[in-house]
Amino acid sequence: MNRRIGWGIVLVAAIGSAVVAWWWQGRDRIDATDKALVERGRGIYARACAECHGADLQGEPDWRIRKPSGELPAPPHDASGHTWHHDDEYLFAVTKHGLARFAPPDYKSAMPSFVGTLSDADIRAVLAFIKSTWPDEIRKRQEALNQKR
Numbered sequence: 001m002n003r004r005i006g007w008g009i010v011l012v013a014a015i016g017s018a019v020v021a022w023w024w025q026g027r028d029r030i031d032a033t034d035k036a037l038v039e040r041g042r043g044i045y046a047r048a049c050a051e052c053h054g055a056d057l058q059g060e061p062d063w064r065i066r067k068p069s070g071e072l073p074a075p076p077h078d079a080s081g082h083t084w085h086h087d088d089e090y091l092f093a094v095t096k097h098g099l100a101r102f103a104p105p106d107y108k109s110a111m112p113s114f115v116g117t118l119s120d121a122d123i124r125a126v127l128a129f130i131k132s133t134w135p136d137e138i139r140k141r142q143e144a145l146n147q148k149r
């Protein structure tokens with residue numbers, strides 16, 4: 001084969017795989033079995049989430065009842081909450097942007113946006129940590145939601 005064409009093919013393949021890698025960033029599953037990722041997420045959770053969602057992921061008391069301010073208390077992230085009723089993409093988006101962005105304009109939510117505070121990698125780590133605390137059965141059910149996308 002002509003040498004130039006050969007290199008052309010290599011170049012196109014390299015660019016192609018770089019684009020695919022970029023596209024997949026943030027879209028692939030958040031891996032709760034990755035020990036290093038989970039450990040990193042544990043620290044981020046303690047710093048950024050525990051004050052509201054609880055050191056043991058237990059949430060605020062009476063988390064289903066709106067406060068006089070109209071805001072909901074922070075729900076638990078353990079198996080008793082509904083975090084696991086959502087797929088990774090939703091969890092990532094809500095953690096990154098806060099809930100208000102996805103709710104009607106007059107909806108009051110105390111869930112803050114972490115844009116500018118946590119990187120995408122930090123958010124993936126913290127969600128990996130949260131997922132790692134779920135019992136197997138719950139993890140499987142949440143994983144099934146990811147498959148439906």
Ligand code: HEC
Binds near residue numbers: 052084091110
């Ligand atoms: C200032 C308090 C506060 C902090 C800090 C906070 N949250 Fe929240 N979070 C909330 C509240 C309150 C809600 C429920 C909001 C609503 O429904 O209006 C919520 C909801 C969520 C939800 C949606 C759960 C569901 O089932 O729909 C996710 C996911 C979440 N938080 C993740 C996080 C993560 C991860 C962190 C740390 C990086 C964090 N939150 C930090 C208050 C907080």
